[in-house]
Amino acid sequence: MLLTQGSICRRLYFVEDGALRGYYYLDDKEITHWFGFENDFVTSFHSFITGKPAVENIQLLEGSILWSIGREELDKLLNEFPDVERLLRIAYEKYYLRLEERYVNSQFTSAKDRYESLLRQAPHIIERVALGQIASYLGISQETLSRIRKSL
Amino acid sequence: MLLTQGSICRRLYFVEDGALRGYYYLDDKEITHWFGFENDFVTSFHSFITGKPAVENIQLLEGSILWSIGREELDKLLNEFPDVERLLRIAYEKYYLRLEERYVNSQFTSAKDRYESLLRQAPHIIERVALGQIASYLGISQETLSRIRKSL
DNA sequence: TTCCGTTTTTGACCTTTGTCAAAAAAACTG
DNA sequence: CAGTTTTTTTGACAAAGGTCAAAAACGGAA
Numbered sequence A, B: 001m002l003l004t005q006g007s008i009c010r011r012l013y014f015v016e017d018g019a020l021r022g023y024y025y026l027d028d029k030e031i032t033h034w035f036g037f038e039n040d041f042v043t044s045f046h047s048f049i050t051g052k053p054a055v056e057n058i059q060l061l062e063g064s065i066l067w068s069i070g071r072e073e074l075d076k077l078l079n080e081f082p083d084v085e086r087l088l089r090i091a092y093e094k095y096y097l098r099l100e101e102r103y104v105n106s107q108f109t110s111a112k113d114r115y116e117s118l119l120r121q122a123p124h125i126i127e128r129v130a131l132g133q134i135a136s137y138l139g140i141s142q143e144t145l146s147r148i149r150k151s152l
Numbered sequence C: 001t002t003c004c005g006t007t008t009t010t011g012a013c014c015t016t017t018g019t020c021a022a023a024a025a026a027a028c029t030g
Numbered sequence D: 001c002a003g004t005t006t007t008t009t010t011g012a013c014a015a016a017g018g019t020c021a022a023a024a025a026c027g028g029a030a
Helices: A045-050 A071-080 A082-108 A111-121 A131-138 A142-151 B045-050 B071-080 B082-108 B111-121 B131-138 B142-151
Strands: A011-017 A020-026 A029-036 A057-060 A065-070 B011-017 B020-026 B029-036 B057-060 B065-070
Touching (some): A045 B082, A082 A111, A111 A131, B111 B131
Antiparallel strands (some): B011 B065, B020 B057
8 A cells, every 4th residue: 555545645656667546435435546557647636736634545556666756855846947847737737638538538428438448548457457446447336347348 | 709619729718707618519419518717717728738629619608808828928938937837737736636526526426416516616607507508517418407406 | 176255247126317309487589 | 578599397218327136257375
């Protein structure tokens, strides 16, 4: 575990290699709301940005190589090097667009289409992650995902 | 209309006063995916950031006062003043968290809860925006929203 | 192997929300 | 106002996906 809900996430991670996921609990059910793989930045954005306790847990799914930087170190870098500020701004643009697309898809495409598009975008995910985690990531029940797989 | 789909959005707007919405078409149906009110930044983020043609339309919902800046002017400012870079980065953080929350809500709360929470967060929206637009914003059909309202 | 715990699949049934069509209400317009 | 258009509501029905419970498959560890 990299982070447990309730604690404050003070570090930003970069995944050189490996896999992790962010999840939280909704009436005792685990909801995975993101996966991070090679070359992703991961953190509990809400906690890292606001300094409030995290609502999510971050778990390593396999042996991974991570780099990390603390909030204070990052702030120092941001003050010293405008290029870092720019890098971060551009990273946010990318993550914003990614989330926007995911949001639109979640609202207006069927569970089946979402699963197929996940397979296209991240085929390796199937071998690395349990079914139930993928289902909650897609916003559907595990049973429904199982039926979708059968139908393909 | 501030922007029509297919054209490239080259400006970032700031709403001093008024109301606007961004919407796109999905099988001939209008899907409103955001509203902008006082003190919001609005643009077609996807088009503005990537320079690709917009998939969305931006429409003024009432008489409004807007400020705007073009992509080139903004880039000039970003190069000249690191503080602007910082401002923008922080704005992105805010919008990212806002979108993240909306995403989580859309997936795991009922249509009724989403409507009630919208009423709490933006009570004025009801008087300013048509029902069908609110419904598509919440990701539900107009009929369902009508029934939800009846049940309250 | 065999046993045990976990994950995935299957079946039956239920709930939420969508769709289509029509009626009612509200908002414009001349 | 009366007439027209747009928006909202209502009803009947359909579809997608959820829930619960049980069976099957899988993956170690002894």
